[in-house]
Structures are given as C-alpha cells and as structure tokens.
Amino acid sequence: MHKFANPARFMRLSNIVLPWITGLTILLFALGLYYSLILAPEDYQMGNTYRIIFVHVPAAYMAQFGYGVIAVSSAIGFIWKHPLADQAARATAPIGAAFTALALLTGSLWGKPMWGTYWIWDARLTSMLILFFLYLGYIAVWQAIEDQVKAAKIASIVSLVGLVNVIIIKFSVDWWNTLHQPATLMRMDGPTIGGNMLIALLLMIAAFNMFFVAVLFWRIQSLILQRRIRSLRLQLGGGLG
Amino acid sequence: MATTPLNKGLKAGARKKRRLYLLVTSLLVLGLAIVLVLNALEDNIRLFLDPTEIVEKGIKPGQQFRLGGLVENDSFESHHEGNIMVNKFVITDGNESLPVVYEGLLPDLFREGQGVVAEGHMNEAGIFVASEVLAKHDENYMPKEVIDSLKKRGQWQEGEKGGTLTPKDKNS
Numbered sequence: 001m002h003k004f005a006n007p008a009r010f011m012r013l014s015n016i017v018l019p020w021i022t023g024l025t026i027l028l029f030a031l032g033l034y035y036s037l038i039l040a041p042e043d044y045q046m047g048n049t050y051r052i053i054f055v056h057v058p059a060a061y062m063a064q065f066g067y068g069v070i071a072v073s074s075a076i077g078f079i080w081k082h083p084l085a086d087q088a089a090r091a092t093a094p095i096g097a098a099f100t101a102l103a104l105l106t107g108s109l110w111g112k113p114m115w116g117t118y119w120i121w122d123a124r125l126t127s128m129l130i131l132f133f134l135y136l137g138y139i140a141v142w143q144a145i146e147d148q149v150k151a152a153k154i155a156s157i158v159s160l161v162g163l164v165n166v167i168i169i170k171f172s173v174d175w176w177n178t179l180h181q182p183a184t185l186m187r188m189d190g191p192t193i194g195g196n197m198l199i200a201l202l203l204m205i206a207a208f209n210m211f212f213v214a215v216l217f218w219r220i221q222s223l224i225l226q227r228r229i230r231s232l233r234l235q236l237g238g239g240l241g
Numbered sequence: 242m243a244t245t246p247l248n249k250g251l252k253a254g255a256r257k258k259r260r261l262y263l264l265v266t267s268l269l270v271l272g273l274a275i276v277l278v279l280n281a282l283e284d285n286i287r288l289f290l291d292p293t294e295i296v297e298k299g300i301k302p303g304q305q306f307r308l309g310g311l312v313e314n315d316s317f318e319s320h321h322e323g324n325i326m327v328n329k330f331v332i333t334d335g336n337e338s339l340p341v342v343y344e345g346l347l348p349d350l351f352r353e354g355q356g357v358v359a360e361g362h363m364n365e366a367g368i369f370v371a372s373e374v375l376a377k378h379d380e381n382y383m384p385k386e387v388i389d390s391l392k393k394r395g396q397w398q399e400g401e402k403g404g405t406l407t408p409k410d411k412n413s
Binding site: 041042043044045046047050053075078079080113114115116117120122123160161163164168175176177178179181182183184187192193194195197 | 257260261264268271272275279283286287288289309347348349350351358373374375376377378379380381382383384385386387388389
C-alpha cells in the first residue's frame with residue numbers, strides 16, 4: 001500500500017499504464033456500440049427505445065462505483081493519512097457527479113415515452129438525486145476550505161456519512177414499491193436479459209469503467225502537478241498569485 | 242486527527258488504530274440511525290398502495306393517493322367523448338381489484354396484464370378516478386423475434402412476463 005502512496009511513483013506508473021487504458025477504452029466503446037446499436041435485437045415491448053439502457057445502466061453503475069471509490073479512498077486517507085488517497089477521492093468526485101447526471105438525464109428521457117412522466121419521486125429516483133447532491137456537497141467542501149489538510153479530513157467524513165445512500169439506491173427497488181423496475185443484472189436468480197442484449201450491456205459497462213479509470217488517472221495526475229506548482233511557488237516566496 | 246490532549250501520549254500506530262475504531266463505530270451508529278428512520282418512514286417512501294390495502298384501510302372518497310397493480314385481463318375499454326378519450330379498466334393485485342376511470346392519453350407500455358401506477362381518488366361509487374396513469378416497466382428484456390415465434394406456437398400469453406407481480410408489490 002505504502003509503495004503506491006507516493007505521488008512521484010504514481011506519476012511514473014500511471015504514465016506507463018495510461019496509454020493502454022486509453023486504447024482499451026476506445027476498443028471497448030467501439031465493440032460495445034456495435035453490439036448495442038446493431039447486433040442487439042429490438043425489445044418485445046419497447047422496440048428500439050430500450051437501447052438507452054446501454055448508456056443509462058453503465059452510467060448509473062459508474063455513479064455508484066465512483067462514490068465507492070471516494071469512500072474507500074477517504075477512509076484510507078482518514079485513517080492512514082495517505083496524501084495520495086485524499087487526492088484520489090477528490091479527483092473522483094466530478095467524474096462521479098457527471099455520471100450521476102447522465103444516469104438521471106437518460107432515465108428521464110426514457111421515462112417520458114415509457115412510463116408517461118419525466119420524473120417521479122419514488123425511492124430509486126429520489127435516492128439517485130440525493131447521490132448527485134452528495135457529490136456536489138463533497139466538491140463544495142474541497143472548494144470552500146482553504147487549508148488542504150483540514151479540507152481532506154472534513155470531506156472524508158462527509159463522503160463516509162453519505163455512503164449509506166449508495167446502499168439505499170441499490171435496495172430501494174426491493175425494500176419499497178417504486179415505479180422504477182427492479183434490477184435486471186445483479187439479482188439472485190441471474191440476469192433477466194440475454195444473448196446479444198446482455199453482451200452489449202456488459203461491453204458498455206466495461207467501456208464506461210475503463211473510461212472512468214482513464215479520466216481518474218488524468219485528474220489525479222493534474223492534481224499532483226497543481227500541488228507541486230503551489231509548493232514551488234511558496235518556496236520561491238511568490239505567494240499564490 | 243490532529244494531536245489533541247487525549248491522544249498526545251500515543252504512538253502513531255496507536256493513533257491510527259484509534260481513528261479506525263472511531264470511524265467504524267460512528268458508521269455503525271449512523272447506519273443504525275438510518276435504518277430506524279427509514280423503518281419509521283416506510284409508508285411515506287412507498288410509492289403506491291395496492292387494492293388490498295385500499296380495502297383494508299378503508300380510504301375515504303376524495304382522498305388523494307397512488308394506486309398500483311396490474312391491469313386485469315379483458316377489463317380495458319375506451320371510447321371518445323368529444324375530443325377526450327375515456328378509459329375504463331380494473332387494477333388488481335390478485336387478491337382485491339378496483340375499477341378505474343381515466344380521461345386522457347395512456348403511456349405506450351399500457352396494456353392488459355401490465356403493471357401500472359395511477360394517481361387520483363375514490364369517488365362515492367367506489368370507482369378510482371385517476372388524474373394520471375403511469376405504466377410500470379418490468380426488469381425483463383426479450384428480443385421481439387423470440388416473442389413472435391413463441392406467439393406463433395401458442396406458447397406465449399399476453400402479460401405473462403410483463404404482468405408477473407414481483408413479491409414486493411404483493412406484500413411489502
């Protein structure tokens with residue numbers, strides 16, 4: 001663990017890994033889109049409209065995955081005081097927020113023709129909206145507190161408190177009755193989708209995941225560089241101007 | 242955690258352990274609190290009532306609520322009154338059922354055997370007057386061709402998959 005907590009080592013390692021991750025992202029998106037738009041057949045109820053799940057479901061997964069990354073990094077940062085863990089958590093927040101927004105937006109666009117409404121305050125939709133606000137709140141904490149050490153500490157507590165919401169999102173459709181349907185993939189009795197539809201969905205999830213990792217690495221790199229610039233400026237006595 | 246008088250004498254390792262315990266216990270307490278709150282609010286978080294609950298609770302006419310269940314087979318009829326489409330159907334949960342009347346356009350997924358959620362109130366005659374009808378989509382995705390060939394062989398009943406009540410709709 002300590003080996004990777006060194007920012008300089010992270011810069012070196014990520015520079016080697018990043019081109020591969022980027023290439024894999026492009027490959028997975030090309031394959032995933034080919035399956036989603038061409039090979040996957042029409043759904044028996046919704047025709048072609050269902051194809052939005054190839055964006056909606058991966059985006060919603062990444063929204064929750066992102067929050068998990070923040071929570072785990074925050075816990076490591078809080079307990080072991082690894083500066084890199086704090087930076088990783090901070091770097092993840094805008095990515096997760098963007099995926100949450102995408103999931104909400106695509107769901108809303110699908111909801112109008114299928115359900116008959118863009119929005120309903122059921123447990124799944126509401127907990128997803130709360131996730132979006134948690135992301136914004138987390139970002140705001142980092143922005144509002146000047147002292148980086150203090151900001152890291154408070155932000156990590158905020159993120160860990162919000163972690164319970166991710167559990168609520170997952171089980172909201174099982175615990176309460178909702179308009180949103182129950183899980184299609186992650187269920188005890190196996191997925192209720194098959195063939196090329198399933199392959200398309202899994203490929204798109206993999207593509208989104210790789211994209212997430214690539215962007216996260218770029219963002220951590222740029223945060224490390226920002227800190228380096230800041231400390232160099234302070235050393236030169238020029239202040240932050 | 243900064244060095245406070247409390248943990249001043251402790252070594253770095255002991256402080257780490259203390260932070261770990263602090264974090265784990267606070268999260269457990271928080272989790273417990275949330276579970277209690279959600280339990281207390283259960284009725285408010287649920288989106289709709291099913292016909293059995295309406296009958297059991299004896300809801301007064303005029304009171305607004307959401308009713309959810311399946312559109313009963315062979316119960317749907319609609320006609321035009323001027324420019325307005327008047328739809329009549331029955332919502333059932335397999336146990337009790339309630340007649341519904343709704344004026345307006347229905348969503349694409351609406352059909353017999355399909356899950357729906359309707360907002361409105363009961364009138365004096367015991368009919369649910371809906372101001373909005375939403376279709377529930379289930380978690381099943383199937384290629385059109387598969388269903389078409391099943392239909393051809395007579396092995397598919399309308400509403401068979403789309404119409405299955407999930408356990409939580411029935412009892413939670």
